[in-house]
Amino acid sequence: QVYLMESGGGLVQAGGSLRLSCAASGTIVSINDMGWYRQAPGQQRELVATITRGSSTNYADSVKGRFTISRDNAKNTVYLQMSNLKPEDTAVYYCSADAQSWVINRIYWGQGTQVTVSS
Numbered sequence: 326q327v328y329l330m331e332s333g334g335g336l337v338q339a340g341g342s343l344r345l346s347c348a349a350s351g352t353i354v355s356i357n358d359m360g361w362y363r364q365a366p367g368q369q370r371e372l373v374a375t376i377t378r379g380s381s382t383n384y385a386d387s388v389k390g391r392f393t394i395s396r397d398n399a400k401n402t403v404y405l406q407m408s409n410l411k412p413e414d415t416a417v418y419y420c421s422a423d424a425q426s427w428v429i430n431r432i433y434w435g436q437g438t439q440v441t442v443s444s
Contacts, residue, residue, distance in 0.1 A: 327351045327424045327433045334418060334438030341442070342408045347420030347435055349401040354425040359396055359403040363416035363440075370419070376403065388414075410442045 333345040349356060360375035374394035375383045382394055393406040403420060420435040 327353055327356075327422065327426045329420045329422055329433055329435035331418065331420045331435045331438040334440045336441045336443065337410055339410060339412055339442055339444050341410050342406070343410065343440060345405040345407065345418055345420075345438060345440075347403045347405075347422075349422055349424065349433075352426045353401060354427065356398070356401055356425075357423040359423070360421045361394060361403070361405045362419045362421060363414075364419070364437075365416040368416075373418070374405065407440070410440075412442050412444045414440060415442050416440060 327349055328351045329347055329349050331345060331347045333343060337343050358375055358377050361373040362370050363373050364370040372385050373388055374392060376394045376396050384392060391409045396403045417437040418440050419437045422433050424433055
C-alpha cells in the first residue's frame with residue numbers, strides 16, 4: 326500500500342503564492358508519474374499538472390505560467406508552486422502517484438488539501 330499526504334493548503338489573497346507538498350509513504354517499490362488535480366464545488370475534478378520520474382512536465386492551460394510542478398525522488402515527494410493566484414483557483418487540490426507497492430502497480434490518491442483564494 327502507498328499513502329499520499331498533501332500539505333500546504335490555506336487561505337491566500339489574490340495575487341499571492343502558495344506551495345503545496347505531497348509526500349508518499351508506505352511500502353513503495355517505485356513511483357513513476359505524479360500529478361496534481363483540483364476540484365471546485367459543483368465541478369469535475371480537473372488536471373492541474375503532471376510530472377514524470379524524469380521531470381518532464383505538463384500543465385493545464387489555465388495554470389501555465391503561474392504554477393510549477395516539481396519532485397524530489399529521494400524524498401518521494403511532489404510539489405506544486407502556485408503563484409499569481411486567482412479566486413478561480415479555489416478548490417480542493419489532490420495529489421496522485423502512479424506507484425508500485427510490492428508487485429502491485431496502480432494510481433494512488435491523497436485526501437486533498439483546500440486552497441482558498443480571496444479577492
